[in-house]
Amino acid sequence: MISYLIIDDEHIAHDIIKGYCDLLPNMQLMKNCYDALEAFDYLSKNKVDLIFLDLNMPVLKGFEFLKILQNPPKVIVTTAYQEFALEGYEYNISDYLLKPFGFERFLKAVNKAIGSVNQKVVTNEKSEGSNRIFVQSNKKHIQLETENILYIEATGNYTKIITTTETITIREKFSTFLEQLPKNDFVQVHKSFAVAPKQINSIEGNIIFISNYQIPIGKMFKINILKLLR
Incomplete structure (x- = not known):
């Protein structure tokens, strides 16, 4: 379960973010905060995995809030002010959503943040686990x-997306989706294909065999295969 906090002085922003989160499994709202001081008080006593943070708020601005926050969770900035984007990445935020944003863009931001959260949990607990992402196919959101x-x-x-149990087709460019996947777990082997190395059964010539599938190796990507064989 991914616990999250919404920090925004506009009620409609809370409704939109919560509405989007309600479409996704395993997202739990812990508190609606309407200014940064309220959020600071909550976080001094509680922990969450993710914050949706507005920047232009009364009393204490969003970035000022991050400066005083010790060990902040993952942060997705939500703001109408594009000019603050570069400054935001100095605080190692997960993503920057420019209002008004649609569900598809919101979903990409959550994917990035959740992937980081899951990896952090795995590292801290020193146990086996996997990253999870959400994809949209035929108006359905699949984890x-x-x-x-x-x-x-x-x-x-x-x-x-060919998995161990099914094939899912999503309306998203190959390069964009590949960026969402864990970098060390997938290797591009062709302009149109990327594979999970741990799933490879064998490599013969310019063909990779995975389960019952055959994936071609492109000339420009042979170096990636050579790295795997070392």
Whole structure:
């Protein structure tokens, strides 16, 4: 379960963010905070995994709040002011959402943040686990464990995700989706294919065999295969 906090002085912003989060599994709202001081008091006694943070708030601005916050959780900034984007990344925020934002853009931001949260949990507990991401297919939002992905394939403006149990097609560019996946767990082997190395059964010539599938190796990506074989 991903616990989160909304910090924004506008009630409608709370409604939009909570409405989007309610569409996703495993997202739990802990508190609605309407200024940074209220959030600071809550976080001094409680922990959350993720904060949705507005910047232009009374008394204490968003970045000023981050400066005084010790060991902050993952942060997704939500603001109408694009000019603060570069400054925001100095605070190692997960993503920067410019209001008004739609659900698809919101989903990408949550994917990035949740991936980081899950990895942190795995590292701290020193136990096995996997990153999880949300994908949208046929108006349905599906949560995937990335360790179950065999490979991904570009098909125009769509991407096919082939897992151990099913094939899912999403309306997202191959390169964009590949960026959301854990970098060390997937390798691009062709302009239209990326594979999970741990799923490879064998490599013969310019063909990778994974389960019952055959994936071509592109000339420009042979160096990636050589690195795997070392």
